[in-house]
Amino acid sequence: MTERMTDMALPPVLTLRDLTVHRGAAKILDRVNLSLGQGETLALVGESGAGKSTIAVAIMRLLGTAKVAGTIELAGEGDLLALTERQMVKLRGQRLSMIFQDxxxxxxxxxxxxxxxxxxxxxxxxxxxxxxxxxxxxxxxxxxxxxxxxxxxxxxxxxxxxxxxxxxxxxxxxxxPDLLLADEPTSALDVTIQAQIVRLILTLTRERGASCIFVLHDLALASQSCDRIAVLYAGQVVESGPAHDVLEHHRHPYTQQLKSCVLEIGTKTLTAPEGTVPSHAQMPPGCRFSTRCPRALPRCAGEAPPLVPLRATAAGPLDHHIACWNPE
Amino acid sequence: MTLPPHAPDAPVQPIFELIEVEQVFEVPKPGRPLFSRETVGLRALDGVRLSIRKGTSLAIVGESGSGKSTLLRVLLGLDKPSGGRALYRGKPIGEARARGTGFARDVAMVYQDARGSLDPRMTIGAIIAEPLRHFNIVPREGEAARIAQLLDRVGLPADAAERFPSGLSGGQVRRVAIARALASEPSVLVADEAVSGLDVSTQAQLLTLLQSLQRDMGLTLAFITHDLGVASYLCEEIAIMYLGRIVETGPTDAVLKAPVHPYSAALRAAAPQFFEPLSEPLPGEIPSPLDLPKGCRFSTRCPVAQSDCQSKDPQLGKLGSGRAVACIHPITQA
Known part of the structure; x- marks a missing residue:
């Protein structure tokens, strides 16, 4: 997107604080902190198992038996997790709605x-x-x-x-609705149809002044369609901020790795990362990316880095957060 | 399609050559009365001309319904084309297949649904051993060593041979499918969307693997994909299909840098690119192959269609430097 929303003058429509989701013994979301301003579009990007869809489904309170902790604050409604199911039914479709992948x-x-x-x-x-x-x-x-x-x-x-x-x-x-959640709305479609649907969702949400969370796996598409981006890895937000800052001035090694795997037309060199995401039984207690991180320090596996804002040199605090002990 | 630019008159026999291949399926006529046997011809492929030279890599690109998979079935000899000629090393594919195991051994296939293509009750070792035994590649005592070697080649640990497909991740089952395809020591690898639906890091791992296999073993590669980035990374040549016909073909870099067919240009523009504004999408959807548009089949969605496009059906014509296009009013580069 061309227009950047670095300073969040508008009150947030949605704020997630330490959103944590357990399914059985597995912690599938780990202290997710995000906020979304009115009329903003936010992309949640990451690979399978990152928890992108879980965030969207948790906001809709459709996670079923999973154990959800933290708060999901929607402007004017308070914490969604504190509402009764009856109250939630009223909100779904009216204030929040969701477009599914399939x-x-x-x-x-x-x-x-x-x-x-x-x-x-x-x-x-x-x-x-x-x-x-x-x-x-x-x-x-x-x-x-x-x-x-x-x-x-x-x-x-x-x-x-x-x-x-x-x-x-x-x-x-x-x-x-004030908030539209779109879970990979175009991944099953051909590229020319994908372009039609993405444009349609963006145009209609802008006309209505609604905010939108896109769950995407395509970083390039996220850069084209969203104001802000949050990068997730294995249930943790590792970097978030304005799309341009996250993709062009990323500081987290995982964002770097994810971006280097994107094949643009004309890409001739590709460095494939080693390994895979660890299973939940083998997840390190600290930074979950530490098992594959080229910059990992001894403390990374044991101690989880908090998601903190990067300080800008002159312009004050930036809306660009990372969770890393050894950023680039 | 593409003649080698250095030796236009050298009699290099392509591995595959398709000449005006047609594939028409008889399907029930839509809206026919109950018990009626009325059928109508569905032209899944229509006048396809293509040749695949030894050692090249060709990407076949197009949206759903463009005939990519039908083309693949013709190349593998699973379907006999209803018109035109499909040749493998100069002989009709059907004949080549009928004559012993040579064709099946030489042309290997990696299926789109890798997990579905592996028997869930067989261990990975047994799955890879099947082609080894069928084609008598190695004596029985050398089998285990060869399986370990193949698994290593595709980047899987040797103990994967003991496991079942259900115990492997999506990226790993694709590697197994590739290892099985390589077991018969083929010279041609045909892959249908072999890296689609995977995470980007897994996709990157598989693409680097496929590229090294192609280079090291001199494989000829026919790669079906819908992702122009994948085509551009892996394949020297590209054939873009629309509604059963190849609309543009040539060296991948040249075609993607300056597409001449409006459909290629639209595909190119629709591919996500970092921080480029979202492109103006093509209007409408791919028409039904039961009811092909008159004249050029792309004319109903073409942004630069003119009146004669609805009456004349353009054929794939040579442009020079290995390129060809089927368009009456091709895009001229300013």
Whole structure:
């Protein structure tokens, strides 16, 4: 993105403090601290098992039996983790909504897409059946579905992957949420369709002044679509800040490694990193990247580095955080 | 497709040569009455011309529905094309396959779904031993040593031979699939999306492996991918497909640097690039192959289509320096 939001003048819409998630004995998220300003787009990037989707699902409070600790503060609602399920049901679709990776699996195969959208509209907006239908057709038009009236009676399997994802976007935006969570919304789609969907989500959230969290694995796409980036490794945020700072002036060795693996057109040299992410049984108690880190010090494996802001030389504290004992 | 630039008249026989290959499937006509047998031809491949020279690496790129996998099935002789000729070292692929095990041994395949291509009840050692025994590559007593050698070549520990596919990670099963493909000592490796759906660091590990294998063993590589970055890293040549036809082909760097076909240019622009503004996406979606657009099949989405594009169907024509394009109004570089 060209416009940078370095100084966060706006009050944050969402603040995560020490968000920790256990599934059985495995700590799948480890003290995640993040905040998101109004109208901002944040990309969560990292490899599988990094906890990107877990953060999004935890914000929706859809993690089921997993043990969640810390706080998830949504402006005007307080800590989401303190709300009852009844109160959460009201928020989902109205203040928070989520677009899933596999639209085909997220849509109900036995109802028409028109009915699925109308139901959401009637529930979140309190519209009558006729009003909901009218509004649904408008929404289908705004997400770029051709022949929106005809498509109202289509079943999900009759639509292409790109069209299914457009329907998901329409459903997610039906209740005009303040915060949209998009979990790899385009990873199952062809590149030309991916470009259409990413642009669509960005345009529609900007029009509505909504904030957006994108879960992505493509760093280049994150740089093109998001104001800020948080890099995760094995459940820990290792670096976060404005997209440009994180990607161009990264200080964490993992961000460096992740970036060096991105293949841009014309890339001819590639240094493959050694090893893999350790399993949860073998996770070091300190920095989880220490087992693969080329800059690891003796203290790294035992003592977890806190996520702290980098100090700028002149302009005061920067919104660029890293968690590393031996930054680059 | 691409003739060697240094010796245009040298009679170098390509490993694979496809001449006007067509693959038409008869499918039930959409909306036909119940019990009707009416069918309609689905042109999955239409007039494909391609040659793969020995020792080169070719990327076949295109979106879903462009015919990449059908093309692969024709190359492997799994399907006989309904029109045109598909040759392997100058002979029809079907004949080459019928004549003993030579073809199967020489042309190895790495499948897209690596885990699905490995028998879950067999150990990794047994999986790799199968081609070794089938083609009598090594005597039984040398088998274990050869398996260890192959596992080492693809960067797996020797004790992986004792394990089952379920005990391996996504990146590791791909390595096993590559080791099995290499077991028959092939000269051609055909890979269908061999690195898609992996994390970038695992993808980088596999790509460096594939590149070193190709260089060290002089393999000929046909690599299906949808990722232009992967194509540009691994393959010298590229063929871009759209709706069953190759629309542009040539040396990868030249094609990606200055694409001539509007579809290649659109693919190029849609690939994410650091801090570039998001490109204007192509409108619409790939049309159904049951109802091909008239004239140029890309004309319905082409940003620079003109009126004659809807009437004339462009064929793949040579441009020089190994490049070819199927377009009436190719992009001219300013």
């Amino acid at each position: 639209a085909g699996a997220a849509l109900n195969p036995s109802y028409t897409v028109g009915r699925q959208l109308s139901t959401t509209l009637r529930r979140t907006q309190g519209l009558s059946t006729a009003e909901a239908r009218k509004r649904a057709i408008e929404l289908f038009t705004s997400v770029g579905i051709n022949d929106p009236e005809g498509r109202m009676s289509a079943f999900p399997h009759q639509l292409s992957g790109g069209m299914q994802q457009r329907v998901m976007v329409a459903i997610a935006l039906a209740g005009s």
